[in-house]
Amino acid sequence: MNLPKEFESKMSKLLGEDYEAFARSYEEERAQGLRVNTLKVAAERLRDNLAIELSAIPWVREGFYYGKEARPGKHPYHEAGLYYIQEPSAMAVGEIVDPQPGEAVLDLCAAPGGKTTHLAARMRGAGLLVANEPHPARAKILSQNVERIGIRNAVVMNEMPGRLAERFPGFFDRILVDAPCSGEGMFRKDPDARSEWSPDHVTLCADRQLDILLSAAAMLKPGGRLVYSTCTFSPEENEGAISRFIRQRSEFEIAAAGAYAGFDRGRADWVPGPAADGLEETLRLWPHRIHGEGHYIAVLRSNGGQEAPRRKYAKTFSDTKTLKDYLAFCGETLRAAPTGDFTLFGEQLYLLPPGMPAMEQLKVVRPGWHLGTLKKNRFEPSHALALSLKENEVNQSLNLASDSSELTAYLRGEALQTEGTKGWHLVLADGYSIGWGKLADGILKNHFPKGLRWMGHF
Structure with missing residues (x-):
């Protein structure tokens, strides 16, 4: 060298x-x-x-x-x-x-x-x-x-x-x-x-x-x-x-x-x-x-320094009207709804870490746990929410073997045929969360992010 x-x-x-x-x-x-x-x-x-x-x-x-x-x-x-x-x-x-x-x-x-x-x-x-x-x-x-x-x-x-x-x-x-x-x-x-x-x-x-x-x-x-x-x-x-x-x-x-x-x-x-x-x-x-x-x-x-001054904490909200579609999603999909201090970045819903100070006029890329998007009359869960959940935290899931052709197809962004209850399903690889799918009429629509999808063969 x-x-x-x-x-x-x-x-x-x-x-x-x-x-x-x-x-x-x-x-x-x-x-x-x-x-x-x-x-x-x-x-x-x-x-x-x-x-x-x-x-x-x-x-x-x-x-x-x-x-x-x-x-x-x-x-x-x-x-x-x-x-x-x-x-x-x-x-x-x-x-x-x-x-x-x-x-x-x-x-x-x-x-x-x-x-x-x-x-x-x-x-x-x-x-x-x-x-x-x-x-x-x-x-x-x-x-x-x-x-x-x-x-x-x-x-x-x-x-x-x-x-x-x-x-x-x-x-x-x-x-x-x-x-x-x-x-x-x-x-x-x-x-x-x-x-x-x-x-x-x-x-x-x-x-x-x-x-x-x-x-x-x-x-x-x-x-x-x-x-x-x-x-x-x-x-x-x-x-x-x-x-x-x-x-x-x-x-x-x-x-x-x-x-x-x-x-x-x-x-x-x-x-x-x-x-x-x-x-x-x-x-x-x-x-x-x-x-x-x-x-x-x-x-x-x-061994010294100044004590932290009293500080303002991040602005939060708990308006149930704003959260109604999120709460409806949680009722249908999750065994317990994540709760705490919520904040909105545009349509994006986040749960703030406890004790988070005010962040006004600072460049914040991710203010906490990204739960999903509040769209008109519906809530779409984020990939971050999927990856932070375990199988026992959701009502419905699809567990695929890590070496299966079905999981490879999912990671490529393809829809899958499967039976089950209509609605959001957590997709798992050998029991570990990897993304979302939404089931209707025996077809699991793929919600694995486009930018992460596998291309070709590995």
């Missing part, structure tokens, strides 16, 4: 006798991994049911390696949101953030959603998860992954960190800053990262990372937990960024991050400038020491 010459020289100076092993790692096959979505299925059960050879990733209990010949992205279980395909070392980040059910959690630079979906699974549907992505197109992809995984308590936003800091001072229990970086840890995976690399780009990234960290710090509750991560090796963006941040925010200290076999510690002697105390508690993941790519992770704890 052709690496940037200045990068090679820099890493050789940093790593010394370790450099040869590091350089050889770029000629090896990169690790492939998937993380089981425990909101829908236990890791052991998926491992038993998925016809792909899996082996455990040591540092994350829901994570597994798979071989380069496997195609888990082309399996119906992927459409059903039973797992997220994620680089193995990146899974360590969600493990270290370790959010708890009921907390207010922010993923500040969240697209495409691997770490967001990991945090959501650990929260088990309780609490408020805000996933933010400044880039509009990437925010849309993030929202799609939140939907596929079946997350009910997430808000997806498209804002700059500084704008959020103005609105949410001292609000979050935990914040993840998976910072935009020079991407040196992704060189095996992403040729663009290699071609875009330069020393000037590293410096630019380090300055931007400091700005993002300062915005995140303003949003953390006193005593809260801030996790910083990158997928790069440059000390300027790792130990250096943390040191610069702590010089400006002295109420923060570095806390211990649990390490696993093969994880290295941060290096104070690599810092370009005064080094913060405790950098040996931060983590470095190297491709020549573990079966994964590069990552850096630091845990920061706030």
